[in-house]
Amino acid sequence: MTTTDVDPEAARLRALVLPDRVHGSVYTDAEIYARELERIWYSTWVYVGHASEVPEPNDYVRKTIGPQQVVMTRDKTGAIHVLHNRCSHRGNLVCDADRGNAGSFRCPYHGWTFANTGDLLGFPFNQGYGGSAARAQLPGLGAAPRVESYRGFVFASLAADGPTLIEHLGAAAERLDRLCRLSPEGEVELTAGWVKHEVTANWKMLVENETDGYHPQFVHSSIFSISGSGIGALYSDKSTAVTRALGGGHTENDLSPEFRRLGVPMGWAGTPESKIPDYVAAMRASYGSDTADEIMINGSPHVMIFPNLFVAEIQLFQIQPLAVDRTVQHVTAIQFKGAPDLNRRLVTQCVGSVGPAGMLLADDAEMYERNQRGVAQRQPEWLDLTRGLHRERLDDDGHTIGTATDETSMRAMWRHYLELMETERSGARPSEEP
Amino acid sequence: MEDVVANEFATVAVSVDDRGNSTRLRLEDLRTGTVRYLDALELESIVWAPEAWMRALLDPSQHRWRDADRGPAQESLDP
Known part of the structure; x- marks a missing residue:
């Protein structure tokens, strides 16, 4: 871990969060909140959902990681994925229902279609991209880089590296x-x-x-x-x-x-x-x-x-x-x-x-x-x-x-x-x- | 008896049609009214079709949203 002594924001926070008191601005300051999203919500393990919410292959539920909209899916093989609810074409929300069963998701804006693993399956009128081969060059849905579960409780981390889930949970x-x-x-x-x-x-x-x-x-x-x-x-x-x-x-x-x-x-x-x-x-x-x-x-x-x-x-x-x-x-x-x-x-x-x-x-x-x-x-x-x-x-x-x-x-x-x-x-x- | 299979992406009415000499499945895309019948062997083939075939089938460019200059949808899909 690197403590950023030269980071003025970190220094300011150290002055606001003391062992026996905390400054009121840590609840109201938008800049502190923005830093919390990056350092906490988009970095550590965050609880997303429970395996029992997607009991069958191809079940999915809409969930959140802070303000981020995600879709927790169970694919045909039973594996659980946490995908960003954002079409890789123009950024539209792909899933709207709170829950459903679907092996693939089709964006309502231009019809780009994704597997529930996030893979891009295709899009309408593919000659506009030079044919179906273009599919391999275009991105699918974004996925949480790390997804793990403990006793059915599914957590995701938007950081590629860091402690394992079991390290994160510790005595909890x-x-x-x-x-x-x-x-x-x-x-x-x-x-x-x-x-x-x-x-x-x-x-x-x-x-x-x-x-x-x-x-x-x-x-x-x-x-x-x-x-x-x-x-x-x-x-x-x-x-x-x-x-x-x-x-x-x-x-x-x-x-x-x-x-x-x-x-x-x-x-x-x-x-x-x-x-x-x-x-x-x-x-x-x-x-x-x-x-x-x-x-x-x-x-x-x-x-x-x-x-x-x-x-x-x-x-x-x-x-x-x-x-x-x-x-x-x-x-x-x-x-x-x-x-x-x-x-x-x-x-x-x-x-x-x-x-x-x-x-x-x-x-x-x-x-x-x-x-x-x-x-x-x-x-x-x-x-x-x-x-x-x-x-x-x-x-x-x-x-x-x-x-x-x-x-x-x-x-x-x-x-x-x-x-x-x-x-x-x-x-x-x-x-x-x- | 007609049932509806639906999620937020599609809504299809499903029924077993027995007007022919043997039964077949009647599928109706309720958002467009387009109908397709599938006989038992076609259904069995779908059950046995490789996953890549199904993934290719879900590519919108293969059928409904196919570029006009490519002609009608091919009998064999282009995964």
Whole structure:
């Protein structure tokens, strides 16, 4: 990695992102945002979609990498591709539908036709190019140079070089394992449909909030009270839950100590065994009673995988910046393969929390937008990041942890952010845990 | 019975036609009304056709959008 001491923009950023505070302009400055796109969104691994969204050969879905429109395809052989949604002729969007099944895509502007691998198959009236042989000389659809998946989660990097996906994920990979273990078949499926929710706020507001354990008791008190959820109480200084920096900018609120203290299978989901007998039986048949109960007691992760994949126990968010002050949250209910009775309940719960009228999503969205308007005010210029700084410690795995309400996660995110933003070349390696 | 096979790029009505002495598949491009019938052997041949043949078939210059000075579409495709 090369730190660009002579890069004035890097020097300016170092003055704006400090270990215990961050300047308000990092949420509002268009030049900083432009640099974020190049150094973060178009360089590191970004979550694109899930393999279950393209289950059949020739399935495709439209997805995003920040403001970039991409198409995630599964070709005839089963391989997954991430293609730029841009005709190589005149730059028109080639795919318009959110999803479909097609072995080839035909641009509606002049009929240039591409295989779902990106190869150019042909174009109308080819004598204008000297015949069909010209096809070999003309470009196909642009493709993400690197596409890898972990447990069905497909990530792409627009940089040709850099860390592998597994290096990028680091300890966060185990959190995806933990999620998948909640399926009797070891797989999650993202088949419940998506809510796309745009907020007038900078994308980092969302990333910080996802593992901010300080806000739930205030912002989400109404949904916790009407739903009878005990989750809110877990975000307190008395809780044994911890906020953890996993390295690489990835962070989590680990509520599992509280769930283990409760000791009730599926207690984390507020769902008694009697409501989901088929699921519980399938889990015990797959893993054995003891292991199944351990999995069902420990519950689902609450992890923010930098920069855009947030798993919040039963729902998944994909964060997409559109501009310095515009961000879309793509949200879906997580579905566990082989668990139809549980899945029905999860969809119902997610409708209440993050559906179009969901209270959790609305609560947070209001805070994001108020925050964005707030940081535009002139004084004070800085946002404070000191909560819990004096009581951070290392856990047995060497990860920095704080209490459930500490800002350990934000500080870790900003450290990684600064490392990426300072780096001269794309594809920076993930930061080491301090 | 007629079904429609559609994606955002094409919309084709598909039905089995039994007016002849044996059945055949009737395909209608619903965006233009153009119809083609395929008999069983033609269908089997499509099933067995090499991938390069299908890729060539998808080249618009081979048929619908062929340059007029090249004459009608050739019986053998030009991959």
